[in-house]
Amino acid sequence: MVSLQYSIKKIFNSSLSTRIAALGVASLIFVLASGVVMAMKDGDKSFSPYVDKQGRISLPKDFRLKMVHLGSFFVPEGEASGFHDVYAEAEAVLHYRKNGTFPDGATIVKELRPSQSGDYTTGKNVSHATSDIKQWFVMVKDTKGRFKDNSVWGDGWGWALFKTNDSSVNVSQDYKKDCLGCHAPAKKTDWVYIEGYPTLNKP
Numbered sequence: 001m002v003s004l005q006y007s008i009k010k011i012f013n014s015s016l017s018t019r020i021a022a023l024g025v026a027s028l029i030f031v032l033a034s035g036v037v038m039a040m041k042d043g044d045k046s047f048s049p050y051v052d053k054q055g056r057i058s059l060p061k062d063f064r065l066k067m068v069h070l071g072s073f074f075v076p077e078g079e080a081s082g083f084h085d086v087y088a089e090a091e092a093v094l095h096y097r098k099n100g101t102f103p104d105g106a107t108i109v110k111e112l113r114p115s116q117s118g119d120y121t122t123g124k125n126v127s128h129a130t131s132d133i134k135q136w137f138v139m140v141k142d143t144k145g146r147f148k149d150n151s152v153w154g155d156g157w158g159w160a161l162f163k164t165n166d167s168s169v170n171v172s173q174d175y176k177k178d179c180l181g182c183h184a185p186a187k188k189t190d191w192v193y194i195e196g197y198p199t200l201n202k203p
């Protein structure tokens, strides 16, 4: 302790260059330490930046800017009515175009927006999405069966649903109950309704 106080005193009394060097070393230690903490928090980065060690899935931030629009479905009526806009990473699309499969770690986001229609110079009863959001669905491809005891993982994907009041929490707890039945018609195409995503086709 005494020697630490002594060295701090020495740094303060030392020349400007020594002080700058000491500051540099201190900042380097800080940067390295925060890197380690972040890596621990984010889990298996090499798998997916949106999945932590326990298999908790998060909604990708800024996905409209960072991901590619695969295509949209339009649901005319009912609870899910409006536009279903679907996004995935550009690398996932390139992999799909080449191999016909989604690569490990691929993320698919589906955003639901209400619609409004009116008469435009293009025609009558033209629909567009509004800026409101209903909810988001996310699927993360897992070719290795990483989270066997986690009920939001299985059949090759992680499955998540986010509500607008808290986009950090996956409100679905069991994909077999909440998702799989409705995706059964798309089982042959890895549970994904690929007919709605022309971006996956070769240009």
Ligand code: HEC
Pocket: 073, 075, 084, 086, 108, 109, 110, 137, 138, 139, 158, 159, 160, 161, 172, 175, 178, 179, 180, 182, 183, 191, 192, 193, 194, 196
């Ligand atoms: C009521 C039936 C229904 C339920 C429940 C449902 N889905 Fe879907 N999902 C669909 C249909 C149909 C599509 C494509 C057409 C559309 O969006 O209307 C789709 C599309 C998606 C897409 C875009 C990629 C794709 O597969 O085409 C994602 C991502 C998705 N769903 C995730 C989920 C997750 C995660 C759950 C569970 C939390 C879930 N869905 C529950 C019917 C459903």
